[in-house]
Amino acid sequence: MAKAATPAVEIEVGGRTVRVTNPDRVYFPARGETKLDLVEYYLSVGDGIVNALRERPTMLHRFPEGVAGEKVHQKRLPHGAPPWMETVRVFFPRYGRTADELCVTELAQVIWAVQMSTVEFHPWNSRRADVEKPDEWRIDLDPGDACTFETVKRVARVAHEVLDELGATGFPKTSGGSGLHVYVRIPPEHGFDDVRRAALAFAREVERRAPGDATTTWWRKERDPAAVFVDYNQNARDHTIAAAYSVRGNPEATVSTPIRWDELDDVDPRDLTIATVPARYAELGDLHAGIDDAVFELAPLLEWAERDEREGAGGPPDPDERD
Secondary structure (H helix, E strand, C coil), X not given: CCCCCCCCEEEEECXXXXXXXXXXXXXXXXXXXXXXXXXXXXXXXXXXXXXXXXXXXXXXXXXXXXXXXXXXXXXXXXXXXXXXXXXXXXXXXXXCEEEEEEECCCHHHHHHHHHCCEEEEEECCCCCCCCCCCCEEEEEEEECCCCCHHHXXXXXXXXXXXXXXXXXXCEEEECCCCCEEEEEECCCCCCXXXXXXXXXXXXXXXXXXXXXXXXXXXXXXXXXXXXXXXXXXXXXXXXXXXXXXXXXXXXXXXXXXXXXXXXXXXXXXXXXXXXXXXXXXXXXXCCCCCHHHCECCCHHHHHHHHHHHHCCCCCCCCCCCCC
């Protein structure tokens, strides 16, 4: 006989009611956390996840049967959304189509997306006021297959050193996997191409200071697998990475977690999960809360980009070319 479905539960979130179906469905097999556990996790980091997603077009990574099942990449807001869910319409020139993507302004919208089996939230680095002008520069430290996390941390220290010299405040976080991300707030005055040029110029400077540890080589087959790829192309239009406080779709339910620079020596991304991050958040609060107050002008990096291009280094490759 088939097991009866667990009754739905109603969650009150900021004056909204979100009905959560299948609350006991196991989403993360390593420790057995359920869909309701995922809801409770996002409630525990509410201000942080809303701060990370606020006003940004957001792609959803949905797992209707839990992370051991099929993964659905969804740009459009799922059908059946209540009227208080908000969206922003974005155009995709490559396909000549538009999509109304989730645009979070309150926590209930995050919880409704979780009800619709969303595990990961992947926001754009621009906001709906002008989706073509990014206000966030993203430094993605992406380790090769043979790269250790110690190497990632060494490259992160070099990136921090360069940011300090530029007068830029970087806000680091774990990726939820084996890498690290650093976000820098910028004024929404440049298009994606210029932000990517600036990001490449920064990446090249990190590579110069950390030869052997860091690389800007775009083609994976040409990279040293023991090096960290400083992935400037994560600043391309419609390229997204998991938000701060986003859970990742793996059995252990790791979390892309903001950290302090002085924690870098001791951090182990495997320890940061939906089981541990709520207590950390209760103690430390949102470590990215001040990001909007630390705006960096890109002009120095664009000057570096012009210098590199004059010297024959070339601009960024087509972000959609993959090997």
